[in-house]
Amino acid sequence: MVDVEAQNLAGDGEISPAIFKKANLPVTLKFEDVVYKIKTEQSGKFFKKTAKSQEKLILKGISGMVLPGEMLAMLGPSGSGKTTLLTGLGGRLTSGRLSGNITYNGKPFSNAMKRNTGFVTQDDVLYPHLTVTETLVYTALLRLPRTLTKAEKAEHAEAVIAQLGLSRCRHSIIGGPLLRGVSGGERKRVSIGQEMLINPSLLFLDEPTSGLDSTTAQRIVSTLWDLANGGRTIVMTIHQPSSRLFYMFHKVLLLSEGNPLYYGKGSSALDYFSSIGFSLSVAMNPADFLLDLANGISTADSMEDHAAIKQTLVASYKTHLLESVTAELAADDQLQMATDDKQLRRWSNTWWDQFSVLFRRGIKERRHESFSGLKIGQVLAVAILTGLLWWQSDISHLQDQVGLFFFYSGFWGFYPLFQAIFTFPQERMMLAKERSSGMYRLSSYFMALTLGDLPMELVLPTVFFVITYWMAGLKPDPRCFFAGLFTLLYSVLCSQGLGLALGAAVMNQKSATILGSVIMLTFLLASGYYVQHVPAFISWIKYISISQYTFKLLLGSQFKPGETYPCGNGKTCLVEDFGMIKPVGLGGHAIAVIALAVMLVGYRLVAYVALMRIGVTKK
Structure with a gap:
């Protein structure tokens, strides 16, 4: 380019x-x-470090x-x-x-x-x-x-x-x-x-x-x-x-x-x-x-x-x-110095100039990694396998469809999380070098990276959702389709933000990956699918769980209150009373959207603050 x-x-x-x-x-x-x-x-005998x-x-x-x-x-x-x-x-x-x-x-x-x-x-x-x-x-x-x-x-x-x-x-x-x-x-x-x-x-x-x-x-x-x-x-x-x-x-x-x-x-x-x-x-x-x-x-x-x-x-x-x-x-x-120091306190270029150059450079460099054949093949293989396993399921197989939505929230919670965790540890040396030279503001770099990654991070989950949605035989209603797609992409951005925050705060790929796995598994366990009767002293986890809000919105994109399904012996039952849906519920969508929005912004703010300690130079 x-x-x-x-x-x-x-x-x-x-x-x-x-x-x-x-x-x-x-x-x-x-x-x-x-x-x-x-x-x-000083190193101690039993501990790596002592107070001395x-x-x-x-x-x-x-x-x-x-x-x-x-x-x-x-x-x-x-x-x-x-x-x-x-x-x-x-x-x-x-x-x-x-x-x-x-x-x-x-x-x-x-x-x-x-x-x-x-x-x-x-x-x-x-x-x-x-x-x-x-x-x-x-x-x-x-x-x-x-x-x-x-x-x-x-x-x-x-x-x-x-x-x-x-x-x-x-x-x-x-x-x-x-x-x-x-x-x-x-x-x-x-x-x-x-x-x-x-x-x-x-x-x-x-x-x-x-x-x-x-x-x-x-x-x-x-x-x-x-x-x-x-x-x-x-x-x-x-x-x-x-x-x-x-x-x-x-x-x-x-x-x-x-x-x-x-x-x-x-x-x-x-x-x-x-x-x-x-x-x-x-x-x-x-x-x-x-x-x-x-x-x-x-x-x-x-x-x-x-x-x-x-x-x-x-x-x-x-x-x-x-x-x-x-x-x-x-x-x-x-x-003596002949240069007027006051004239050089400003940045060499405007914020917008820095942002536009960093945006173009970031897309040019990271597109090779984001769209590598290995990653595309991985997503396509999982998408086709998922579509075959859930092939043309309908509301009579309600448990299967609920399981598919939970799989969406789990797979697209972990995948973008691990992709984002590696971002800042890999960029650390470059960021420290360029920031110490006074090349650009941290804010212009962060915004360029965040916005530059959007098209690359959202393409693969979109392709995945399109393939699995129609293979699984979900509702052929444009509103249901786009509501589900929006929810999935929303979840990807939140998980990516969590990965960016962990990578920036820890700056060690191995440690950040372990920590990210523990956090995301905790979110999944508390999302209401595996355990429906969570003890009160630990049930608060679901309120900070990306997976729980994603699962709720995915269910809401496909099912509506009052909708029924065949529950055996010629009877029909309400979807909202189904065992795996009732703990999560089909309401409260606005709260879920707002909670995910807070996480989307909040995690990125944490990442930005964590990056401020790298290559900081006073201007």
């Missing part, structure tokens, strides 16, 4: 990337004595500065604090206690700075069914300011595609673990391209070469080097770069267990460690040598005390480097 839109807006040729040659606003990033602490729960907690130091006084046109690489073994520091510098730490002085052109992190900052996470969080062009065009429509037309935004997306060398795969889908798409390097460049759309002055990248071969990693870092040459400030974490990559970094920060071991020019790192007694004894990648030192391993002696080496390196940093780092930070205090 957006492929055609993008081609109409910007054509199919490559756009010159000249508009991205220079940064909008050069940014000097300074961080001084950064300390980060988190509280950890301890503070753990993750970052232990780290300082440095990155100028426009420079690329800083943070090295260190796993658990050294690289990603934590990067996240803190990018203004994205939402827990723990961060202290120290972090400034951007002499000012703290702000809305203005946020709009000039790009952040590429280690995991490429992308929609698998969208093409490269669709991914970048949708991002451009959401992130670029409303002062630009749609055509100009699409032109920016085309410029990024050309600059990052993605023209060859522009019409290929992104893909995922079970869906073949672009390569890992191309996927990483798409993630970088999403941040490049805003032409950031400051770009953070977490492990941009992770899982890539050396040639692809070289291409990624070369692209970043070119971006730095355009006056941008680049900060990245990298685990084990090749020697070719290592010498491309302007500055290197080496960390070990949250302690800085080296900060300075990459070309001077080996000379520094040699001057304090740690020199290369064999020819090797300098990055590997630095990582060995960060792990407490010296090539001179394989039997050394690793802890003692780390302590020596930490002490050497404080003795030989800390003073020069402090002097460097003090020497550059003249730059």
